[in-house]
Amino acid sequence: MQRKCRMPKKNEYSTRPASKGGVKLRLWMERQGISLREMCKEHGWNPTSVHSYIVGDKKPSLDMANKIERETGVPMRSWCTEN
Numbered sequence: 001m002q003r004k005c006r007m008p009k010k011n012e013y014s015t016r017p018a019s020k021g022g023v024k025l026r027l028w029m030e031r032q033g034i035s036l037r038e039m040c041k042e043h044g045w046n047p048t049s050v051h052s053y054i055v056g057d058k059k060p061s062l063d064m065a066n067k068i069e070r071e072t073g074v075p076m077r078s079w080c081t082e083n
Contacts, residue, residue, distance in 0.1 A: 018056035021065070021079035026054050028072045043071050053079070 029039055036054075040047040045067075052058040053068075060068060065076040 018054065019059065019079050021060075021068070021074055021076075022054040022056055024074045024078055025050075025068065025072060028074060043067070 029036065036051060037047055039045070040050055049058070053060050059079050062076070065079050068074050069076050
């Protein structure tokens with residue numbers, strides 16, 4: 001008897017853990033006493049994208065990681081490693 005292969009449903013996908021970059025950016029925001037919206041407005045970033053970086057849904061492009069490093073001090077390399 002052959003097993004049927006099926007695609008997982010949307011809610012069956014496991015979520016990716018946040019990268020070190022996401023953790024460091026969240027901690028930087030807490031130390032600055034600034035919200036996600038305030039930070040994004042100040043730097044001209046998309047809040048939805050930055051939120052995705054912080055929670056680990058997406059990783060920033062090299063250009064965006066460079067911008068984050070220049071503005072916040074969160075190293076670019078921290079987006080490449082998992083916690």
